[in-house]
Amino acid sequence: MGTRSFRSFQALVLSPAAAAVVSAGDMSGFFWRVAALPWRSIVGDALSRTFLVAQAFCFVHVVEEHVCSVSFLRGPSMLPAVNLAGDVVAVDRLSVRCGKVAPGDVVLMLSPEDPRKPIAKRVLGMEGDSVTYLVDPGHSDASKTVTVPQGHVWVQGDNIYASRDSRQFGSVPYGLITGKIVYRIYLLELDTS
């Protein structure tokens, strides 16, 4: 049916000279066969598939950004709780938004010294609390007590000997916290023997 309609189309539109070219050349025949493909439904199909992919992508983004996500931690600063070689953890983003972070929670936050770097620390004090900490745990017993200012939290790594945290850069604004770490997912069973 398509072929016939295109033939009639040729007869209607093309000048006699062009019609001669069509009948002579193989290329033009190929062109008409390509043109006769059901382009409308192909494009429609492609568009709907693209829309579906975009929808899935946006859904993943929204869940990851606002509800919960999975993150990979590495480094020595949280040592007993998180492996040196790295752990996959589940991050809860809702409770941070609701302000349900309490002392003792491990949180994921943006480093105040380099906003591109996410860090994981344990919250030790909320606004108004006084926190006592060892200034230099490896070498002396000197301790210091500070009061956490309004809207700030005091964060420290569990491994106080190898952690860069509030003891160096002071208490940090609550707004830097991006998520609360709730579960450790044992995907990486590394052979440590």
Added chain:
Amino acid sequence: MARAWATAWPYVKGGITGGVFGVTFADWCASITSVGGASMYPTFDAQQANWALVSKRCLKHFDVSRGDVVLFRSPKNHREVVVKRLIALPGDWIQIPEKEEIRQIPQGHCWLEGDNAGVSLDSRHYGPVPLGLLQGRVTHLVWPPNRISRVERKMPEGRIMPKGSF
């Protein structure tokens, strides 16, 4: 009941899809926010709320410049978002007007000030602010209609020594 649900379902689905697309767009590209209050007076109206177009493209790499009007999460209260002018970046030296002292902005921080110095609660009050609290850059005013315009970069004269300029 089942029939009512069947009728409503396409609308519910459309709403959810639209919401998801909208939130993603607002997180990645741009959103519209109400900016008001007296602290940015010559730039924004003090009496009525202004609506501004906020670009979120700067959030990924924190590429903001001195003089930009930016949206920040307040360091005093994480539920509050403030709009201020960013006037110094990490490593810059700034002279603080009231105290006659010159200080350097620490790494990863910036200095925010409102245009209306008299009433603005900003870095002069709470010191340098971590860049991680950045929420977006205000590019245009879109409402009320008589104020539709670009928001220009502006710097106070002679108080900032940008890093590497001396």
